Amino acid sequence: MSVTNSSGPVRVTVWGEYRHEKSHDAVRKVYPDGMHTAIAKHLQKEPHFQVRTATLDESEHGLTSEVLQATDVLTWWGHMAHGEVQDAIVERVHRRVMEGMGLLVLHSAHFSKIFRKLMGTSCDLKWREANEKERIWIVAPGHPVAEGLPEYFELEHEEMYGEHFDIPAPDELVMVSWFEGGEVFRSGCCYQRGKGRVFYFRPGHETYPTYHDRHVIKVIANAVRWAAPTEGPKPLYGNRKPLEKIGD
């Protein structure tokens, strides 16, 4: 049903590291214009989404203050070049999350600087590249991120990520993955940090067409809607006078 709060589109910035696509034929074959472009094209079809992209090798990684101020939800995919992301840009993204910007952390971005800074833990996990089947079960069917999904969906070939995943317990756990090789994984994890909402979503290895899967795109679009900021109170911090008279 209609849950419109206010006018205006959801402004999404899809950030991609965009390196594997240039250096690996196998990846370029699946994502000729980069994974970020693929994700952005799918999201542009959603009503009320206004989508742009940004990549590592642009100036300021494409994430200037102006771009971030005009971003409601940022999606982040990175893998081989986490270390090249400048600390000053990480701080800038972090400040925007504290202010209310939503952040979607995709797959190998579990090891990105921004996710580790927001989580406060190592964010380590098990992994294996063996073309395994992943079956993603919805464990919170009433959650907005699960809107329009079946009770599970499958990805025929994915990289395995297995527990233990060293994250804080999610505020809300929406999905758990089953892997052919014998592991499980908390695959859809919701967090509130500052005034911003953070969603970690597991699938998305660069050699598979995961970001063309309709269920994966549905989850990402739902998560963008869930993470879009609301106009909440702006708390005052620091030294404050008493609201009540204090005893003489």
Place this chain on the structure above:
Amino acid sequence: MSVTNSSGPVRVTVWGEYRHEKSHDAVRKVYPDGMHTAIAKHLQKEPHFQVRTATLDESEHGLTSEVLQATDVLTWWGHMAHGEVQDAIVERVHRRVMEGMGLLVLHSAHFSKIFRKLMGTSCDLKWREANEKERIWIVAPGHPVAEGLPEYFELEHEEMYGEHFDIPAPDELVMVSWFEGGEVFRSGCCYQRGKGRVFYFRPGHETYPTYHDRHVIKVIANAVRWAAPTEGPKPLYGNRKPLEKIGD
């Protein structure tokens, strides 16, 4: 920003016990047509809300299967006559919450049959009628229920409710009340139960014009939007065949 998922209004049923208003002059003076009517009139001004009311003394308490099937979010206020609510109707409401209907539990409805059934605890608390000031602080400023609120708001005269409040720890705690007499209270509590969302909201003693306060109404309207069901997966239960071939 726009977070429209689908078309159609949010169908709200405002349920009121509607007894104090008939038996107590002081209450009738504040709510001549009943508290439910006051709440409904305020909610009708929200865009995309379609509001009706129901009361205890109607047939089936006004909550027939047809009414409940056509209800996205039910709000519940009761106090002196919790025991008169038929168990069969409580079961019917419970089933709808499991299916995804939202439920807003207001003030003295902490002791309603439906809230106690959903919580599994005693739902007991401290109380005092002493015309005290209540100051409600937002502790989760990024939560949708806090949209459009200041960092705190005040009710000059309210009944006190104090901790310990014997509820399960809320999935999300949005508000904490300060009372002039020295108590605190978890005043805005979010729960997911089955596919339904439940919000407990503290204020609303029958002798005060609380349901005419613009912040209180704002919270209720926000909570209706937050609790409105999404079209999530319909899980299958019971005996199931294997999805994978099991080793011979």
Place this chain on the structure above:
Amino acid sequence: MSVTNSSGPVRVTVWGEYRHEKSHDAVRKVYPDGMHTAIAKHLQKEPHFQVRTATLDESEHGLTSEVLQATDVLTWWGHMAHGEVQDAIVERVHRRVMEGMGLLVLHSAHFSKIFRKLMGTSCDLKWREANEKERIWIVAPGHPVAEGLPEYFELEHEEMYGEHFDIPAPDELVMVSWFEGGEVFRSGCCYQRGKGRVFYFRPGHETYPTYHDRHVIKVIANAVRWAAPTEGPKPLYGNRKPLEKIGD
């Protein structure tokens, strides 16, 4: 390390339905004296545990007020006769949990009256009897219930339970199961309800020697220690005078 809070043993009552063992040869073969006796014998080896048993067909199901008052942690296994448990006894157990008694809910007791009353949801799930392998992964390695366990353990043959499991999101999720047939399950779930602690633990189908598995017994013993009550405050409820002078 030593975390002794106070003196005295942990008094455990192991409750068993004790019907399958009498009516099914296959079950009697695995548990000739009943599952409750098997569990109790294992727990008796733990230091500082004082263990007794109780069963459905005893007077008051073996759960008199005296027995419950002398019980710190109650473990509960039932399956075919949930409906025969008297409501008055369920109320009595519930009251004791509210007061602080720990409760361990084992396997098919997900559908017991007491667990459903404490959870407030349907507690439904998927199931299949197909001699499948279950692999239980620890997702909270720092939790007391995980003490002394490896990062996963396996049960060669178990009944499958699969998501969606219709429970409130656990306060703490300790274990997730992987099943050979393709499902996952939240297998170790912690709840605080009233002053009592509740732990749901999945394994334990009556035809398998699960309650002789050393990891399963380790989990149960850990959970007993985790659920043992502490001497916390006894909150006052009801009408209370102000702690601060209220303005004239």
Place this chain on the structure above:
Amino acid sequence: MSVTNSSGPVRVTVWGEYRHEKSHDAVRKVYPDGMHTAIAKHLQKEPHFQVRTATLDESEHGLTSEVLQATDVLTWWGHMAHGEVQDAIVERVHRRVMEGMGLLVLHSAHFSKIFRKLMGTSCDLKWREANEKERIWIVAPGHPVAEGLPEYFELEHEEMYGEHFDIPAPDELVMVSWFEGGEVFRSGCCYQRGKGRVFYFRPGHETYPTYHDRHVIKVIANAVRWAAPTEGPKPLYGNRKPLEKIGD
């Protein structure tokens, strides 16, 4: 009751910034040997605690690898010199928390580097020095940190800290403070981070004898017991072979 898991004392290191006590007469008067010494003396009276202290101006802030390896629970008080704590020592403490060491974060240490790193948020709040009464209410009476406490306790004179407190929602919220001047605060907050447990406890301004209050000391001693590490699984991370044969 006895909940001994294993032998050996709980090894506590009480860390203090120890600057105010040297530079301000008013503070030295209350804590002539430093706040850390006062806390340590009280904790030494607990059975099975082995307590040492460490301070900022010692070599490596008194937190060598050897000291941290021999610490089960570290308590941390700092205020005026957060910036002087070396980043390398913060990393070392963080690694130990990930491995399982408990951490108690006291009062103004909400702004310490280690707490902000573990939380991932600004950890900002309101404050006021006005000799106000603080009343701390227990909202989780069954939690081990509340053992032996009354339902509330008072500190006649304390610095006020008020919401919004910019932290992740606690895994478990144990206490909420009421302040004379009109504010509330989440005063006792539990977190699991990595294999370590973190407890934030609000009171403790340097000019008040708060760390001589018996309830405050009781909370700290309880929290030490709660945060003491258990011997849980040591998860394997990185590239892993399949546990199940993967289809050819």
